[in-house]
Amino acid sequence: RLFYEFNRNIIDQICDIVPAVKPQIAMYEKFGTEGLKAYNDTCAYAKQKGLIVIGDIKRGDISSTAAAYAAHIGGAQVGENRIETWQEDAVTLNPYMGSDGIRPFIEICKEGGKGIFLLVKTSNPSSSEMQDLVLKDGRTVYEAAGDLAELWGSEAMGAQGYSNVGAVVGATHKEEGTKLRKRMSHTFFLVPGYGAQGGTAEDIAGFFDKNGVGAIVNSSRGITAAYKKSDAFSDSEYAQAARDAAIRMRDDLRRVL
Numbered sequence: 001r002l003f004y005e006f007n008r009n010i011i012d013q014i015c016d017i018v019p020a021v022k023p024q025i026a027m028y029e030k031f032g033t034e035g036l037k038a039y040n041d042t043c044a045y046a047k048q049k050g051l052i053v054i055g056d057i058k059r060g061d062i063s064s065t066a067a068a069y070a071a072h073i074g075g076a077q078v079g080e081n082r083i084e085t086w087q088e089d090a091v092t093l094n095p096y097m098g099s100d101g102i103r104p105f106i107e108i109c110k111e112g113g114k115g116i117f118l119l120v121k122t123s124n125p126s127s128s129e130m131q132d133l134v135l136k137d138g139r140t141v142y143e144a145a146g147d148l149a150e151l152w153g154s155e156a157m158g159a160q161g162y163s164n165v166g167a168v169v170g171a172t173h174k175e176e177g178t179k180l181r182k183r184m185s186h187t188f189f190l191v192p193g194y195g196a197q198g199g200t201a202e203d204i205a206g207f208f209d210k211n212g213v214g215a216i217v218n219s220s221r222g223i224t225a226a227y228k229k230s231d232a233f234s235d236s237e238y239a240q241a242a243r244d245a246a247i248r249m250r251d252d253l254r255r256v257l
Contacts, residue, residue, distance in 0.1 A: 003028070003038040004045075006238070010224060011046050013243035017250055020052035020089075022190075022218050043087035052089045054190065058119065060094030060101050067104040073116070074108040090115035092168060092190070095145055102152060109156040109164035115188075116165055118152075120145045121180065123170025123193030142176065143183065150184045162188045162214065169207060171199025171217065178206030181214070189215035195222030195249065205256040212257040219249055 011021065023046075028039035043053045059069040072091050075084045095102055095118045105116045121131055121142040131142040139147070146167060153163030163186050169177045171193035181189070189207050193199040194217050207215045226245035227238040 001038070003031075003035070004041045007038075007042040008045050009239040010242045011042075011049055011051070013239040014223070014246045015046075015049040015051055017243065017246045018051070020054055020216060021046045022054040022056050022220070024056040024220070040087055047087055047089070053087060054117065055086065055088035055091040057088075057091045058094055059091070060097050062097060063100040063103065066097075066101040070104040070108055073105065073114040089113070090117060090166070092117045092119065094119050095148060099148075099152065106152055106156060106165060112164075114164065117168050117188075117190040118145065118149045118165065120149060120167040121169050121173050121176050123172045123197055123199065125172075127170070127173075143180070146180050146184050146187070150187050153187055157186065162186055166190055168192065169215075170197075171204045171207075172197055174203040174206070177204060181207055181209065185209070190218065191215050192218045192220075195219045201252045201256040204253075208257060217249075217253060219245075222249065 007023075021042075023039055023042055025036075025039055028035035031038075043055065046053050055072055057069075057072060059066070059072075061069065072086045072088050075082045075086075091105070093102060093105060093116050102116070102118070108114050109116060121127065127142075131140065131145070133141045135141065135144060149165055149167045150163075153165030156164040158164060166188040167180070167184060167190070169180055169189045169191055171177070171191050177189070177191070191199075191204055191207055194201075194204065196219070204215070204217060223242050223245050224238075227241035
């Protein structure tokens with residue numbers, strides 16, 4: 001319950017500044033069923049406050065299992081009824097299993113209103129160990145993943161020229177992200193790694209399109225743990241510290257766009 005109250009107070013302070021939140025399910029799963037309840041309650045409350053909820057679940061499996069995981073955005077069929085078991089608007093997925101593991105989610109995306117973000121070039125330092133490997137055709141693994149995201153996304157295009165199939169592209173990889181934007185003109189980017197992981201506004205300016213859209217930038221610890229980094233706030237003022245950090249982040253991004 002404490003996790004939910006912590007999240008709710010932060011959401012109350014930032015819901016007029018940010019368009020979305022991205023709760024990481026692993027941080028709740030480790031506490032079992034009570035943790036998952038706090039996760040789902042947090043997602044539901046964020047939606048109630050008008051925010052888009054991106055569930056950071058990083059699932060990836062064969063088709064039959066993927067179809068079950070797809071309940072995160074598509075709900076579950078119980079007899080003649082379909083129930084919304086989770087509260088996410090979009091989720092993150094690992095495309096390593098190929099189209100078998102992604103197809104069930106794409107079918108839901110095609111119905112509209114839901115989305116997925118495929119891991120393409122992640123922000124963690126060791127991502128290069130696999131994602132930068134060069135294939136026989138001269139592309140890197142991350143470029144091939146990006147091309148697949150663009151291809152699969154062509155089946156679920158939105159009204160604004162972007163697909164419901166997006167890509168995770170880390171802020172810590174400036175050159176790669178800029179290259180991917182030129183390669184993936186219809187793919188919306190989810191950009192982790194800003195702030196605490198070292199990514200800057202200047203690093204990700206090229207991740208947006210010519211109109212300054214096409215990406216959403218994520219900051220986790222930089223917002224939720226902002227109170228730990230400032231002498232201006234006590235522990236009990238964590239929500240206000242989060243608001244101030246969100247405003248600074250917003251203004252920083254506006255500066256380069």
